[in-house]
Amino acid sequence: MKYLDSPHIDKLPGRLLKPGDRFSFKCHPGLACFNRCCRNLNLFLYPYDVLRLKQNLGMTSDAFLDRHVDIILREGSFFPDVLLHMADNTEKTCPFLRDDGCTVYPDRPDTCRRFPVEQGLRFEARSKRAELLHLFRPPDFCLGQNEDDVWTSRTWSQDQEAEMYQKMTILWAELKRLFQSDPWGAEGAEGKRAKMTFMATYNTDRFREFVFGSSFLDRYKVKREVLKKLQKDEVQLMRFGFEWVKLFLFGIKSKKIRPRH
Ligand code: SF4
Ligand code: SF4
Known part of the structure; x- marks a missing residue:
């Protein structure tokens, strides 16, 4: 590409x-x-x-x-x-x-x-x-x-x-x-946020654990029907990961996910 x-x-x-x-x-x-x-x-x-x-x-x-x-x-x-x-x-x-x-x-x-x-x-x-x-x-x-x-x-x-x-x-x-511009600031492209971003895009198994096994759902509001799909469907999970990265790093709003605070 x-x-x-x-x-x-x-x-x-x-x-x-x-x-x-x-x-x-x-x-x-x-x-x-x-x-x-x-x-x-x-x-x-x-x-x-x-x-x-x-x-x-x-x-x-x-x-x-x-x-x-x-x-x-x-x-x-x-x-x-x-x-x-x-x-x-x-x-x-x-x-x-x-x-x-x-x-x-x-x-x-x-x-x-x-x-x-x-x-x-x-x-x-x-x-x-x-x-x-x-x-x-x-x-x-x-x-x-x-x-x-x-x-x-x-x-x-x-x-x-x-x-x-x-x-x-x-x-x-x-x-x-x-990513043509630098979203990382002082922590650089190998910092914690960069690792989370790589996980959300390339490592679907870890990202699933992150969504369902961490404080993720305390910090983000996700509709119940979306969560159901994410548990069953890895493609939906990957697409959700892309949307989360856009929100988390670039502040781009998503219909699927909203910060709770
Ligand atoms: S094997 Fe590879 S090099 Fe040969 S025809 Fe197919 S695509 Fe072309
Ligand atoms: S995955 Fe490997 S073996 Fe299969 S088509 Fe691509 S280059 Fe060839």
Whole structure:
């Protein structure tokens, strides 16, 4: 996912797909390049990617984050990037890759799902809402681009069952964008509030404990029907976490949650 300013769009590598623009592509095990794209990657994971992967693997959020991600806070950045940790072998393969393909295929991350289309978000100067952009950008070695199946960005997204990922990625991008300015002040980007923010966005199991097992509900008013959903539904819990961070750090009001004092 890239964040784009309008003047930079024409300079991006790849072919910008406008609505209805078509591209040819088919990936299958008969191609000589099969699995070649699943190695040595800077594969960014968004919160919903982590949720689906930890569910697929039957792991807790803590265990998944400990075992499978690198968390990198870049200089000048106010929120860390989360990347999938590649295997420690010479080819640095994805840890979920086997000879016959992806072992987490139904829950593979958003970026893998859309490949070789890259998704970007453009924010108009005064708008809070994001506009999605798609770039067809297969690497030279990807032979799928020579196949005959024809797609638009919309039909490709449907075929790859990426709609829910898209919704969650947009919500995440709208929140992450707020971190272009420093919300931490003197305590810095590794202080207590930063840790709570990371938990509320990436660590749903811990966040559930925080909501139901701490003084959280003494400090925030949350409707009973919302609480019921949060207990059962991890996606709702994640969306609630995003709203809480907006309120807690940036003072953005939410219909779901209000401070008690
Ligand atoms: S390189 Fe392209 S065609 Fe080959 S396996 Fe990867 S996505 Fe499929
Ligand atoms: S998650 Fe699956 S599709 Fe994505 S890089 Fe790993 S093996 Fe490939």
